[in-house]
Amino acid sequence: MRASIINLERYPLENLSSARGREWLDEVRDNLEQDGSCLFPEFIDPEALEQMASQARSIAHLAHPGPIEASPYFFNYRLGEGEDLPASHPLRRKGKRNLAQVAADLIPEEFLLSRLYRSELMLDFLGAVTGLPVYLNQDPYQSLNISVMGTGGCQQWHFDSGNLVTTLLLQAPESGGVFEYVPAIRSEENENFEAVESVLDGLHDGVLQNRLQAGTLSLFRGHYSLHRVTPVAGKRQRIQAILGYSTRPDLYGSIESSILHYGPRVAEIEAHAPRYPA
Ligand SMILES: [Fe+2]
DSSP states (O other): OOGGGBOTTTSOTTOTTSHHHHHHHHHHHHHHHHHSEEEETTOBOHHHHHHHHHHHHHTGGGOBOOOSEEOTTTTOTTTTTTOOOOTTSGGGOOEEOBOEEEOGGGSOTTSHHHHHHHOHHHHHHHHHHHTSOOEEOOOTTTSEEEEEEOTTOBEEEEOOSSSSEEEEEEEOOSEEOOEEEETTOOOSSOOOHHHHHHHHTTOOSOOEEEOOOTTOEEEEOTTTSEEEEOOEESSSOEEEEEEOEESSTTOOOOHHHHHHHHOHHHHHHHHHSOOSOO
16 A cells, blocks of 8 residues: 555554554543544545545445434344334434445445555554454445535434444535534443433433544444434535444445445345355
């Protein structure tokens, strides 16, 4: 990889075991522990960012809109099934979702974004942060995505399936499109539905905001932290890459989820020349 995709003057990804590298990694882990997120402004070299954003814009029309509303538990379709819950319960709530995503198989391998995603520097960096070997998500559609939001684009309050979500903002909107979150609102032991409900009702006082600049990489504990993107205003699209990494070497998403997010063409491909393992 062209060394200059990442701003290596600011971030010691090449020297993680040096004194400076180790100190920096400690800070990253502390941030993740305390805030559930860690931001890396100017993570991408300015020239590379320009090229990366323009490549992303060139395929933005391939983005599929997906569902227009979704529950906070988006990826956990069966949670609460068959239970007698009031309409106000988070498991019964749906929020407005207005975004489109370019699936991984439509992002050319030679794009700078693809090269960044697959680079040893990123795998080593995330491995050092988590203390575990880190692999690329193997899903043919979900591994690397470009999320595109036009005017009014937004994402409902939700939890992610993975717990170390890596995103890179390629193009910031003129205004709006703010990332809001409540760190560690739930845990493995406690879904904390009451607190989730108060966030959905706009009554929770622990909502934090990240106003991201283009070129900012963000690590986020999205499985335990409820989060959303507020509506985008203005003509410029909000374009964000989602880099799927996992501590499992063989992580695939579900075909149902891929069809839902990337459209009927996925069902078509899987019917004739399946890319998912049998
Ligand atoms: Fe998310």
